[in-house]
Amino acid sequence: QSVLTQPPSVSAAPGQKVTISCSGSSSNIGNNYVSWYQQLPGTAPKLLIYENNKRPSGIPDRFSGSKSGTSATLGITGLQTGDEADYYCGTWDSSLSATVFGGGTKLTVL
């Protein structure tokens, strides 16, 4: 059981938009920055979003992040088949003194 809750799967058609939610509590998302990672099949995770809504260089602006209270959301617009991957949210949990991840969301681009 993950500390952060994500939907197990989401799907959408190419070109469409999808959002992935990440729900936590005041000890983690509510008072710390959220990061998002993309893991393509058979590869290491890749940072997509950090500090709630910032993109590392090289990450297209099709990817966006937001945070409100104890929840965070990853948005992906203009979906491409190459976006099919597992997506994870992560943050520091001040009560646990530990980094915590969501269980991951599998994105299918139909």
Next chain:
Amino acid sequence: EVQLVESGGGLVQPGGSLRLSCAASGFTFSSYWMSWVRQAPGKGLEWVANIKQDGSEKYYVDSVKGRFTISRDNAKNSLYLQMNSLRAEDTAVYYCARGDSGSYKGKDDYWGQGTLVTVSS
């Protein structure tokens, strides 16, 4: 170019020990938090431990406290994970990741390719 290369994985019996290493290059290693994150076969990511730039702060997931030790050698640009009393549930790919510079904000921006640890008799 930032590179993180893990090594030291392999097959070990329950109760055994293993030491993972992560060789870093392409950045000032001593300026960054570093982390170990693992992924059991077919499962999600699980953060294992992280360590501050000078090694003065270390944090662990509850399931490895007292068994695993994270350390670093800034002169050798290397990160380590000493794993003792290994259990079957420690079987996973172990990733080394670069954290924040300055204070820790939960960002791991570069990851190695991972090294597989299998705990089995």
